[in-house]
Amino acid sequence: MVDDRINTMINMNNIVFQRGHQTILSHVDLSVKKGEFLGLVGPNGSGKSTLIQIMLGLLEPDGGTVSLFEQPLEKFKHWERIGYVSQKAASVNLGFPATVYEVVSMGMFSKVGLFRFLNRHHKKKIDETLEQVGMLEYKHRNIGELSGGQQQRVFIARALVSEPEILILDEPTVGVDAATVQHFYQLLSRLNREQELTLLLVTHDVGVMTKYVSHVACLQQTLHFHGSAEDFEESDLTSMYGENIEILSHQHGGHS
Amino acid sequence: MDLTFLERGIIAALCIGMIAPLLGTLLAVRRSSIIADSLSHVTLTGLSAGVLIGGTFEFLPVHPLYTGFAFSLAGSLFIEKLRQEYASFQELAAPIILSAGIGLSAVFMSLAPSGQNEWYDYLFGSIVSVGEGDLLFILVTFLVSVVLFIVFFKELVFVSFDQEGAAVSGIHMKTINFLFSFLTALVISMSMKVVGILLVGALIALPASAALQLAKSFRALVLWSIIIGEAAVISGVIGSYHLSLATGGSIVVSAALILGAVLLWKPLVRIFSRRNPL
Ligand SMILES: Nc1ncnc2c1ncn2[C@@H]1O[C@H](COP(=O)(O)OP(=O)(O)O)[C@@H](O)[C@H]1O
Ligand SMILES: [Mg+2]
Numbered sequence: 266m267v268d269d270r271i272n273t274m275i276n277m278n279n280i281v282f283q284r285g286h287q288t289i290l291s292h293v294d295l296s297v298k299k300g301e302f303l304g305l306v307g308p309n310g311s312g313k314s315t316l317i318q319i320m321l322g323l324l325e326p327d328g329g330t331v332s333l334f335e336q337p338l339e340k341f342k343h344w345e346r347i348g349y350v351s352q353k354a355a356s357v358n359l360g361f362p363a364t365v366y367e368v369v370s371m372g373m374f375s376k377v378g379l380f381r382f383l384n385r386h387h388k389k390k391i392d393e394t395l396e397q398v399g400m401l402e403y404k405h406r407n408i409g410e411l412s413g414g415q416q417q418r419v420f421i422a423r424a425l426v427s428e429p430e431i432l433i434l435d436e437p438t439v440g441v442d443a444a445t446v447q448h449f450y451q452l453l454s455r456l457n458r459e460q461e462l463t464l465l466l467v468t469h470d471v472g473v474m475t476k477y478v479s480h481v482a483c484l485q486q487t488l489h490f491h492g493s494a495e496d497f498e499e500s501d502l503t504s505m506y507g508e509n510i511e512i513l514s515h516q517h518g519g520h521s
Numbered sequence: 522m523d524l525t526f527l528e529r530g531i532i533a534a535l536c537i538g539m540i541a542p543l544l545g546t547l548l549a550v551r552r553s554s555i556i557a558d559s560l561s562h563v564t565l566t567g568l569s570a571g572v573l574i575g576g577t578f579e580f581l582p583v584h585p586l587y588t589g590f591a592f593s594l595a596g597s598l599f600i601e602k603l604r605q606e607y608a609s610f611q612e613l614a615a616p617i618i619l620s621a622g623i624g625l626s627a628v629f630m631s632l633a634p635s636g637q638n639e640w641y642d643y644l645f646g647s648i649v650s651v652g653e654g655d656l657l658f659i660l661v662t663f664l665v666s667v668v669l670f671i672v673f674f675k676e677l678v679f680v681s682f683d684q685e686g687a688a689v690s691g692i693h694m695k696t697i698n699f700l701f702s703f704l705t706a707l708v709i710s711m712s713m714k715v716v717g718i719l720l721v722g723a724l725i726a727l728p729a730s731a732a733l734q735l736a737k738s739f740r741a742l743v744l745w746s747i748i749i750g751e752a753a754v755i756s757g758v759i760g761s762y763h764l765s766l767a768t769g770g771s772i773v774v775s776a777a778l779i780l781g782a783v784l785l786w787k788p789l790v791r792i793f794s795r796r797n798p799l
Contacts, residue, residue, distance in 0.1 A: 321689050344691030351685050361550045361682050364738040371679045375690040407737045423686070 271334050272299050274431045274463050275320060281328035282315055289315050291487050293329070297431065302457045302464040304474045304494075307484035313467045314352050316484065317435050321349060345375035348424030350417070352435035352467075359409040365419050366404045369395060372423035394426045395419075398452065414441040418449075425456075431463040432456070438468065450477045529656045530648025530715070531758060534772070536663040537712045538754030541721065542746040543670060544708045545729030547701070550681040556604075557705060558722040559615045560596050562622030564709050565718040567592025568643055569629035576634045585643070586658050590710035596622070597702035605698070646717030646769025648758065655714050662711040666704055673700055678739060716769040727776035728753060731783045749779050 275297040282290040289312045297303050307313050318324040320331055322338050331338040334346060369391050370383060383391075395401040398418040408416060417437055424432055434453075438446045454477045456462040468474055475481065481497040483490040490497060524532070548557055571588030574581060596618065603614045630640055642650045651659070670677070679687040680697045688694050712721040732745035757772030764771075 323685055323688060342691065344689060347689065349686070349689045360733075362733065362736045362738060362742050363682065367739050368682075371675075371682065371686070372690070374675055374679055374687075374692070405738075427690070 276332045279329040280326050282326050301480050302478045303480040304478035305467045305482045306471050309469050311485045345427040346430045348429035348432040350420045350424045350434045363408050364405050368408050369423045372426040375427050394422045398422045414445050433465045435467045526649050529651045533651045533659045534715050534754045537715050538751040539747050541724045542728035542750030545725040546742050546746045547681050549729040555615045557725045559619040561709050561718045561721045562619050563596030564589045564593040565626040566622045569626045573629045573633040593706035593709050597706045601698050601702045644717050644719050646715045648768045651714050659711045662707045666707045720769045720773045723773045727780050731780040734783045
């Protein structure tokens with residue numbers, strides 16, 4: 266059953282992924298430990314979303330293994346422990362007439378199970394989660410009528426409503442203005458500290474992120490850095506986004 | 522049960538007026554309405570094969586509705602498989618299946634010994650031709666699909682809205698996609714006698730399109746599409762009875778008129794509500 270002593274939430278070992286003849290990921294090792302706020306950074310097209318999709322079993326890797334909560338991915342059943350907001354969240358079928366409430370209630374699914382209707386307790390939880398992301402007043406609005414940033418917050422509420430232990434966010438701040446981004450990071454930081462929510466945040470924008478995260482992983486086909494935020498230096502970045510990628514690619518997997 | 526042919530037809534029509542639009546909402550949201558069209562043609566292939574076999578070998582207990590359903594189910598599984606493996610499936614494979622289905626049907630029809638009228642009933646529907654065996658088939662498939670819709674409604678909606686999100690919340694995608702195929706096959710087969718193969722796609726798609734214009738929530742979408750579907754069926758049946766028109770055609774024309782009215786009505790509502798801001 267659910268084991269609370271689990272320490273490694275995600276462990277990816279030697280992941281290889283190819284599209285045709287193009288190598289997208291080569292020999293990536295990544296782990297996320299309980300309580301971490303890990304920022305996964307890398308330029309556009311560096312394979313971040315691909316890595317996340319492999320992590321969640323949405324794509325099959327050409328090599329390597331994934332375990333979630335110390336269980337092999339194929340055997341993993343406790344999906345309510347994981348919250349995921351995909352990069353495409355904002356472009357999910359928005360022609361679909363769904364209210365904010367209906368979208369968030371989908372997130373309850375993994376908790377409610379088969380033959381189930383939402384009870385009073387579930388409904389209260391939905392309200393609380395909407396409050397948490399500042400969207401309660403939009404509860405009965407159509408999701409398609411909201412701005413990109415608001416939609417993103419609704420999808421975060423959907424991911425949070427099942428009270429996951431880890432939240433995975435793929436580029437949640439794309440198309441959101443700077444002030445909102447600040448608020449957003451503050452919200453994540455608070456969830457991480459106060460509710461001990463483990464976070465994995467994917468972004469190509471390193472700017473603000475480094476101030477809030479506890480750990481950083483830099484991806485460009487392979488991992489160039491994976492360690493605590495303090496050890497992370499500007500040089501790691503300039504080299505990755507700059508011309509020296511080839512030199513650095515030899516030190517992949519240099520983490521715990 | 523002792524029902525007149527008209528009563529049987531009306532019961533059948535009411536069942537279909539509810540279930541076809543309900544399926545239509547999910548197919549519209551999945552952006553795969555064309556699948557219903559392709560499948561209905563495959564169903565016709567099965568049906569004409571059934572008529573051909575039944576007519577040629579009279580000792581075989583082959584009922585065209587059942588062979589139609591079998592083809593429909595096989596076709597829907599095949600389509601679902603293609604859909605998962607090829608992203609551009611809708612543009613490519615669906616038209617191929619659609620035309621191959623109709624072509625084969627034409628061949629089978631030309632070989633079969635039965636008369637024009639029977640084909641006409643299957644192509645365009647005819648509620649007066651709903652026999653007792655047909656009604657039983659319709660009622661059983663109706664009950665099965667209603668139960669499946671109720672039990673798996675959350676999964677069906679979630680998968681239609683967001684495949685990735687659904688997969689990550691632990692929904693077994695293969696099961697739900699199979700369920701979609703199964704439901705589509707059921708609904709198409711049960712509609713054959715009432716609106717006919719050529720019109721069933723319209724009864725699935727039109728009420729859902731009209732409801733999409735009106736609904737702001739998914740709940741409302743489902744309710745509206747059922748209301749519009751039943752309104753089309755009832756007005757179609759009454760209209761065809763009084764004006765001696767083909768029922769299937771009248772039902773679909775009603776549905777099209779409702780969609781047209783909704784499309785016209787919406788800009789009017791907008792102008793009106795601009796003048797009277799709440
Ligand atoms: N569906 C796809 N088909 C073909 N190539 C793809 C597809 N998705 C991503 N890619 C390619 O895979 C590489 C990695 O993409 P992705 O993981 O989305 O990067 P990131 O999220 O870091 O921007 C890119 O070169 C991209 O062009
Ligand atoms: Mg990406």
